[in-house]
Amino acid sequence: MAATTRSDTRPATSDLAASVGLVDADLVEMYRYVALARALDERMWILNRAGRIPFVISGQGHEGAQVGIAWPFQRGHDWIAPFYRSIATCLTFGMSPRDILTAQYATATDPSSGGRQMPGHYGSRQHNLVSVSSPVATQLLHAVGIALAAKIRRTGQVAMTSMGEGSSNQGDVHEGLNFAAIHKLPFVFVVENNGYAISVPAARQVSVPNVADRASGYGIPGIVVDGVDVLACYVAARDAVARARAGQGPTLIEAKVTRLTGHSSDDQQTKYRSAEELEAELKRDALPAFRAQLIEAEILTEAIEASIAAKIAADVEDATDYAESQPDPDPATALHHVYAGDAGDGPDVAPDADSATETSD
Amino acid sequence: MPTRTFIDAIRETLATEMRRDESIIVLGEDVGKKGGVFLATDGLWAEFGDERVIDTPLSESMIVGASIGAAVNGLRPVAEIQFADFIFPAFNQIVSEAARIRYRSNDGYGVPMTIRAPYGGGVHGALYHSQSVEAFFTHVPGLKVVVPSTPYDARGLLRSSIRDEDPVLFFEHKKMYRSVRGDVPDTDYVVPLGKAAITHPGSQVTVIAYGLMAHYALEAADRVGEDGISVEVVDLRTLRPLDTETVLESVRKTGKCLIVYEDNKFGGYGAEVAAIVAEEAFDYLDGPVTRIAGPEVPGVPYNHALEEWFMVSPEKIADGIRALAAY
Incomplete structure (x- = not known):
């Protein structure tokens, strides 16, 4: 997805972009995705507090790592099995703001599930994004199986999954990493460590300093990366994708991120996190950090930033209006798609043609 | 063949x-x-x-x-x-x-x-x-x-x-x-999912079974046949989706239904079959819907005598058929 493929003349390449093998336009686009994900996420909370949507599960604090890590994966070719904080991952991999907000409203046209799943349970057949399940870590095995099929079918695809440090303790993670490592599958395991599994801190979840330390038990690289540093996340993922595509097997990437919100709209994190801690965490937000980095490198000019902000504002308004206007699923369709062909193929109400593609670009 | x-x-x-x-x-x-x-x-x-x-x-x-x-x-x-x-x-x-x-x-x-x-x-x-x-x-x-x-x-x-x-x-x-x-023919035939088979036609008692119990049900049907009891054996073959139609047709004909399964009885698959028969064929029943199934222990014990005690056998099924036929 590098912008070099989209540019018609020699693209501008600052030292910063060149240091990671990208061009300035890539960095601007990455920033746009980080900011777009945040803006959509903030809109979700407003809609929740306004009584428009009953539940929010948030990705705030994870966006920089998600965009950086998703960037080197090839859209429409590689595979991602996301989890419920993966808003920025799903946007980067091709889902649109409308796709994200129809999932919050659980409309008939929600491409993730047609209103069957809770908000945040994204998925898209069109974009090779596997349907999210609430019991996180189950999807690691699906990504491993996708990678197995990619290897057997020689498709050249790489499969990635992401989850928090809490769910990384599930047995499925061990079973899947072991198998993926034995067969050197084209697989990347991403842990977005935000320090909390709902209310329980990482020190009570993981017996070693880093989840990535466990990689050595499988004989695979375990990389710890600062989730505030979008480009460091990109480089870690780029290298992992290259290893996977070269047949050298899986990589575990642990991005240290922060969770700027409660676990969900039903959680009050001030009950178990101090005001000082929460204040300090604000400094670990990749959005302002990445913005400052791009301004410093003179990549993000005032004009570009204004243009991005306008575009994001328009996208969020459009997605909100669209989602508000969409019908609820008809209970007469609730028995459909328990089995193949029990109600024809595909969703009962297809999304509008223009919502299936990204509104930007 | x-x-x-x-x-x-x-x-x-x-x-x-x-x-x-x-x-x-x-x-x-x-x-x-x-x-x-x-x-x-x-x-x-x-x-x-x-x-x-x-x-x-x-x-x-x-x-x-x-x-x-x-x-x-x-x-x-x-x-x-x-x-x-x-x-x-x-x-x-x-x-x-x-x-x-x-x-x-x-x-x-x-x-x-x-x-x-x-x-x-x-x-x-x-x-x-x-x-x-x-x-x-x-x-x-x-x-x-x-x-x-x-x-x-x-x-x-x-x-x-x-x-x-x-x-x-x-x-x-x-x-x-x-x-x-x-x-087993060498042809590329299929047996569709969701279709039961009547493996022993009869008129007085329907016995519904699957797997090994479908064989034991046939043995039991032969035994009680010697006593003049005509048994229809339905081999379910697929449990989900269940071929409700074949089950109900048979029960409507015989008016008596015995379900056999090897699993322990309580909450086993046969309980669902019994419930469907009771709901859908009540007017045709000439006796209680009954079950022969495993005992309420959490696993099959090892010792030969204990295992034999656990297992449903053709004899146990035949006894169940006789009791139901006499009802």
Whole structure:
């Protein structure tokens, strides 16, 4: 997805972009995705507090790592099995703001599930994004199986999954990493460590300093990366994708991120996190950090930033209006798609043609 | 027509299906060089190689979870769980994932995957090599559950299962692997999922069974036939979806219904059949819907005398038929 493929003349390449093998336009686009994900996420909370949507599960604090890590994966070719904080991952991999907000409203046209799943349970057949399940870590095995099929079918695809440090303790993670490592599958395991599994801190979840330390038990690289540093996340993922595509097997990437919100709209994190801690965490937000980095490198000019902000504002308004206007699923369709062909193929109400593609670009 | 054992029918069907469709892979514990602990996959590794016949680590959740992913990305996995008793580490993957992915993605994704597992007692397998686990899975919409009783059905139903677009659990009674033989044509026939078979027509009592119990029901029908009791045996073959029509037609004809299953009685699969018969055929019943099933212990005990006490037998079924016929 590098912008070099989209540019018609020699693209501008600052030292910063060149240091990671990208061009300035890539960095601007990455920033746009980080900011777009945040803006959509903030809109979700407003809609929740306004009584428009009953539940929010948030990705705030994870966006920089998600965009950086998703960037080197090839859209429409590689595979991602996301989890419920993966808003920025799903946007980067091709889902649109409308796709994200129809999932919050659980409309008939929600491409993730047609209103069957809770908000945040994204998925898209069109974009090779596997349907999210609430019991996180189950999807690691699906990504491993996708990678197995990619290897057997020689498709050249790489499969990635992401989850928090809490769910990384599930047995499925061990079973899947072991198998993926034995067969050197084209697989990347991403842990977005935000320090909390709902209310329980990482020190009570993981017996070693880093989840990535466990990689050595499988004989695979375990990389710890600062989730505030979008480009460091990109480089870690780029290298992992290259290893996977070269047949050298899986990589575990642990991005240290922060969770700027409660676990969900039903959680009050001030009950178990101090005001000082929460204040300090604000400094670990990749959005302002990445913005400052791009301004410093003179990549993000005032004009570009204004243009991005306008575009994001328009996208969020459009997605909100669209989602508000969409019908609820008809209970007469609730028995459909328990089995193949029990109600024809595909969703009962297809999304509008223009919502299936990204509104930007 | 060639005669085959139950397990030969299964093994040859796996081989012919793999020759027909190169997207089929087989994975499980010891399924490769060894050919499976019962030899159900014997010869597949030699013919199809490491990539399509995969010896997995002892990780049942992975066997099923990776099969789900492989199915999502264009393969048609046939997973073997070495004994049905060992399926529980994969329960979450089967029930929360495989069964729900089509529904929760609004038909975005499906999981064309078959899980084969030997089940059942009477082979000195004790608590962890004898269980009947079907009731845990027949409860779940999104799954299909198949229990063949003859080599002919094993071949035809396994073909249907592998070619199906949804997850199928295919339970094989291990006592039947080498003790049951039957005619199996070499043609590419299928037995459709969801169709029961009347294996012994009769007029006075309907006996509904599946797997090994379908054989014992036939033996029992012969025994009570000597006493002048005419029994109709329905072999369900597929437990989900259930062929309700064939069951109800038979009960409406006979007015008496006995359901036989090897699992312990309480909450077992036969309870659902009994409920459907009571709901749908009440006006035709000339006696209580009854069940012959295993006792309420949490597993099949090992010692021969204890195992015999546990197992449903043709004699126990015949006694049940006589009691119901006399009602």
